[in-house]
Amino acid sequence: xxxxxxxxxxxxxxxxxxxxxxxxxxxxxxxxxxxxxxxxxxxxxxxxxxxxxxxxxxxxxxxxxxxxxxxxxxxxxxxxxxxxxxxxxxxxxxxxxxxxxxxxxxxxxxxxxxxxxxxxxxxxxxxxxxxxxxxxxxxxxxxxxxxxxxxxxxxxxxxxxxxxxxxxxxxxxxxxxxxxxxxxxxxxxxxxxxxxxxxxxxxxxxxxxxxxxxxxxxxxxxxxxxxxxxxxxxxxxxxxxxxxxxxxxxxxxxxxxxxxxxxxxxxxxxxxxxxxxxxxxxxxxxxxxxxxxxxxxxxxxxxxxxxxxxxxxxxxxxxxxxxxxxxxxxxxxxxxxxxxxxxxxxxxxxxxxxxxxxx
Amino acid sequence: xxxxxxxxxxxxxxxxxxxxxxxxxxxxxxxxxxxxxxxxxxxxxxxxxxxxxxxxxxxxxxxxxxxxxxxxxxxxxxxxxxxxxxxxxxxxxxxxxxxxxxxxxxxxxxxxxxxxxxxxxxxxxxxxxxxxxxxxxxxxxxxxxxxxxxxxxxxxxxxxxxxxxxxxxxxxxxxxxxxxxxxxxxxxxxxxxxxxxxxxxxxxxxxxxxxxxxxxxxxxxxxxxxxxxxxxxxxxxxxxxxxxxxxxxxxxxxxxxxxxxxxxxxxxxxxxxxxxxxxxxxxxxxxxxxxxxxxxxxx
Ligand SMILES: Nc1ncnc2c1ncn2[C@@H]1O[C@H](COP(=O)(O)OP(=O)(O)OP(=O)(O)O)[C@@H](O)[C@H]1O
Ligand SMILES: [Mg+2]
Numbered sequence: 001x002x003x004x005x006x007x008x009x010x011x012x013x014x015x016x017x018x019x020x021x022x023x024x025x026x027x028x029x030x031x032x033x034x035x036x037x038x039x040x041x042x043x044x045x046x047x048x049x050x051x052x053x054x055x056x057x058x059x060x061x062x063x064x065x066x067x068x069x070x071x072x073x074x075x076x077x078x079x080x081x082x083x084x085x086x087x088x089x090x091x092x093x094x095x096x097x098x099x100x101x102x103x104x105x106x107x108x109x110x111x112x113x114x115x116x117x118x119x120x121x122x123x124x125x126x127x128x129x130x131x132x133x134x135x136x137x138x139x140x141x142x143x144x145x146x147x148x149x150x151x152x153x154x155x156x157x158x159x160x161x162x163x164x165x166x167x168x169x170x171x172x173x174x175x176x177x178x179x180x181x182x183x184x185x186x187x188x189x190x191x192x193x194x195x196x197x198x199x200x201x202x203x204x205x206x207x208x209x210x211x212x213x214x215x216x217x218x219x220x221x222x223x224x225x226x227x228x229x230x231x232x233x234x235x236x237x238x239x240x241x242x243x244x245x246x247x248x249x250x251x252x253x254x255x256x257x258x259x260x261x262x263x264x265x266x267x268x269x270x271x272x273x274x275x276x277x278x279x280x281x282x283x284x285x286x287x288x289x290x291x292x293x294x295x296x297x298x299x300x301x302x303x304x305x306x307x308x309x310x311x312x313x314x315x316x317x318x319x320x321x322x323x324x325x326x327x328x329x330x331x332x333x334x335x336x337x338x339x340x341x342x343x344x345x346x347x348x349x350x351x352x353x354x355x356x357x358x359x
Numbered sequence: 360x361x362x363x364x365x366x367x368x369x370x371x372x373x374x375x376x377x378x379x380x381x382x383x384x385x386x387x388x389x390x391x392x393x394x395x396x397x398x399x400x401x402x403x404x405x406x407x408x409x410x411x412x413x414x415x416x417x418x419x420x421x422x423x424x425x426x427x428x429x430x431x432x433x434x435x436x437x438x439x440x441x442x443x444x445x446x447x448x449x450x451x452x453x454x455x456x457x458x459x460x461x462x463x464x465x466x467x468x469x470x471x472x473x474x475x476x477x478x479x480x481x482x483x484x485x486x487x488x489x490x491x492x493x494x495x496x497x498x499x500x501x502x503x504x505x506x507x508x509x510x511x512x513x514x515x516x517x518x519x520x521x522x523x524x525x526x527x528x529x530x531x532x533x534x535x536x537x538x539x540x541x542x543x544x545x546x547x548x549x550x551x552x553x554x555x556x557x558x559x560x561x562x563x564x565x566x567x568x569x570x571x572x573x574x575x576x577x578x579x580x581x582x583x584x585x586x587x588x589x590x591x592x593x594x595x596x597x598x599x600x601x602x603x604x605x606x607x608x609x610x611x612x613x614x615x616x617x618x619x620x621x622x623x624x625x626x627x628x629x630x631x632x633x634x635x636x637x638x639x640x641x642x643x644x645x646x647x648x649x650x651x652x653x654x655x656x657x658x
Contacts, residue, residue: 053551074557086548090570099566100556147552 003065004029004187005050005155010059012045012211019045020211023059029154030185034198037208038234043191046208047157050189051080064154074100076155079148083160085140087132087147093119094128097147111150118149121180138169145180158190162197174200195235199223207231224347229356232280232349238313240280241323243298244353247274253295254279254350257319262295265345276353283313283326285347288333289340297340298323305332316341407431407626414622430623434631438624440603440611447628450608454588454635456519457604461526462583466576469531473538474564478550488539494532503596510597517599525593530583537582541575542568577646585636605632 005027012020019042027033035043048054050061052073060069068076087096094115101111119125122142132140141161148156161177162170178201181188192198198205199219206216207230215227226232232240245256247263251271254261261279263271289297300316300323312332314325316339325341333339350359406414408426417423436446443449475481476488506525510516515524545568553563569576594604603611609632613625640647 048551051551051555053554072557073551073555078555080552080555082548082552084546084548086546086552088549088553088567099553099558103557103562147556 002029003027004031004063005189006062007046007050008060008062010046010049010061011057012042012049012054013057018211020049023211023213025206025213025216027187027189029187032181032188032190032201032203034202034205035189035191035208036193036195036198036205036234037214039193041208042211043193043208044159045211047080047159047189047191050076050155051078051157052076074104077153078155078157079151079153080157081141081144081148081159081161083163085132085137085144085164087140087143089132092129092131093124093135093143093146096132096143097150100147100151114150114152115146118146121149121183122146137165138173141165141173145177149184153186155187155189158188160191160193163192163194170194170197177201195237199235207234209234225358226280226349227358229278229280229351232351236282238283238324238326240282240349241286243279243281243318243321243323245277245279247271247277247350247359249273259298259319260295261298261343261345263345263350266348266350267346271350271359274352274359277359278351278353280349280351281323281343282347283324285344286323286325287342287344288314288325288327288331289342292340293342296345297342300339300341302333302335302337302339304335307332403626403630407434407623407630409623411619411621411623415619430621431627431631433621434612434624434628438612438621438628439615440608441600441615447605447608447612447631450603450605450632453598453602453608454604454606456602457522457526457594457598458584458587460519461523461530461587462580464523465527465530465534465583466579468527469534469579470538470569470572470576471564472531472535473540474542474568476535476539477542478563479560491532491535495536499529503592507596516597519598519602521599522593522597522602525597526587526590529593530586534579534583537575537579538572541572545571574646574649577643577649581639581643581647585639588636 003026005025007023007025010020010023010025011018023046025033025046035046037043045054049056050063052068052071052075056069060067062068063076063078073080088099091099097115097118098111101114115128116125119128122145124139124142124146127135127139127143132143135143141164144161162173165173174197181201190197190201202219204216205219205222207214207222209230215222215231217225217227222231222235226235226240229242233242243256243259245254245259247253248255251273252263254263254277256279292299298318300318303315303317303322305315306313307329310329311326312329314327314332316323316325318341323341327333351357352359402419405422406419407430408428409417409423410425410427410429413423434446435448437444438446440447440450476484506528507516510521510524513521515521549567550563553567558566588604589606590604591606591610594602594607598604598607609628612628
């Protein structure tokens with residue numbers, strides 16, 4: 001597949017502060033990329049650079065093989081949707097959607113055709129003559145998406161388009177966005193700090209931190225094989241459990257105090273001996289058992305449990321530190337009970353504590 | 360239902376006494392202020408309706424029994440302003456000729472400048488803005504003489520264009536500040552969306568921002584019209600005798616000493632001069648407050 005958007009060695013400074021640091025990103029045609037990261041990591045900044053709303057300090061941007069580093073936003077073949085909708089309040093929905101096309105000098109009947117088509121896709125036909133002030137949040141965001149749609153561009157940029165909506169609307173529009181992408185097959189670059197949105201929508205997720213992409217992979221890989229400690233801790237809710245220790249016996253055993261875990265199932269074999277290692281265990285990859293199994297279990301004491309509907313999140317104390325385990329609601333143990341935690345080593349993640357990278 | 364609360368206790372809106380201490384204070388202050396500002400107006404109106412004998416003989420606070428509009432007629436048509444005796448009506452027309460263009464030009468320039476400063480930062484825009492802020496605090500007396508020389512060199516001293524130019528210049532700092540702050544308070548994403556849509560500098564200004572800026576334009580127009588209308592100094596210095604605004608004519612009427620003081624004419628002329636700003640405040644007070652509240656004075 002052809003590359004749709006390509007970012008090379010992009011650096012962006014606000015004054016002396018480097019917000020994006022020598023960043024590289026290649027997006028395939030038709031791909032849905034989600035930029036995910038904590039607040040202030042530079043997601044919006046990257047998106048604004050792609051849109052041409054910010055001038056790069058260094059680097060290049062290519063869209064559809066064309067170098068658009070110095071091109072105006074409207075010349076880049078992009079459409080953009082903002083968190084605050086950013087609809088022009090004095091114009092009707094139709095006016096909002098046709099504004100850009102009018103500026104581009106498109107004939108009236110053609111504009112009308114495009115507006116009709118987009119409003120059918122987004123089911124906003126009955127709203128066309130209303131002003132944004134007379135629309136609900138969800139309707140406004142649809143119109144904002146419509147305004148990007150009518151441009152019939154190859155690349156859509158979304159900056160947290162759903163975060164101003166309530167939970168129910170958000171999940172509805174999320175599904176609709178996915179449907180839209182399946183139908184249009186455009187390249188979409190989508191900023192969010194909502195993990196669920198990222199995991200459900202993305203073909204690939206780029207996890208960002210401090211202006212650097214930490215990992216760019218499919219959601220499944222990001223979740224199951226996080227490239228470093230930051231990604232491991234950032235993705236997943238409830239968060240991954242971490243135990244500090246060391247790998248011994250030629251990397252066949254993870255050892256921490258009383259705990260000894262057999263690593264022979266870990267990603268197809270032995271790792272080297274490391275004096276400082278961290279094992280990461282997701283709460284759903286641990287089961288509670290009654291009896292110890294050598295090399296596979298960790299002794300623990302139940303502290304409290306948080307019922308979450310079908311499941312219950314059980315908090316336990318291991319060596320004085322907290323760990324969480326997800327168990328079916330009817331199997332939750334009583335507080336104070338000593339139990340053993342059976343670990344699925346094949347699904348765990350090992351990190352080197354010194355450089356925080358996956359082993 | 361033994362434990363359910365009875366319906367006999369307090370229910371619905373809590374009754375409040377008509378006069379509370381807070382209200383008493385608020386109303387007292389308001390009434391005192393109102394009397395303070397309305398009393399002179401009262402004196403002016405009743406005096407302007409008297410004839411000159413009644414003024415010389417009677418009590419200044421007591422309204423006349425036989426009101427007459429003679430003084431008003433004289434003030435409008437035939438009061439002497441120095442050499443001419445054509446009343447204050449000449450000044451009205453001059454004031455309009457000065458105020459309208461000055462207001463339009465200054466607001467046009469200030470709105471575009473404010474928009475640039477808020478949305479199109481250039482290399483030294485912050486410095487420029489700081490200088491502009493500073494200009495607000497320079498006493499304008501300092502600049503009068505240089506401006507006299509400049510306008511003379513330009514060959515427009517003592518003409519309408521000179522006084523319009525001066526009003527525009529002195530209006531700019533405050534006006535630009537108002538517009539910059541207003542535009543800066545609009546959502547940035549709106550500006551970005553318009554740029555993605557391909558709108559340029561003027562397109563965004565006229566099609567997106569101006570239609571959203573009614574409140575600040577209202578405030579700005581009110582400030583400029585009343586400010587320029589009330590101006591005396593620039594008018595007397597830069598306009599030249601044939602273009603003297605109403606305020607200057609009024610001063611001449613009051614000061615032209617021919618015979619005894621015609622207080623009734625003076626009062627009538629004063630009210631006539633003040634009528635324009637007064638009307639503006641009455642008509643637009645609501646919009647003015649609304650404009651201020653809409654972020655006109657926010658940082
Ligand atoms: N105009 C600006 N001038 C100076 N610094 C800025 C400017 N805009 C953003 N920054 C800084 O750049 C960094 C990245 O900002 P950005 O808006 O890209 O974050 P983000 O990842 O989108 O965060 P969020 O999830 O909160 O939207 C932040 O530390 C921010 O303070
Ligand atoms: Mg952001």
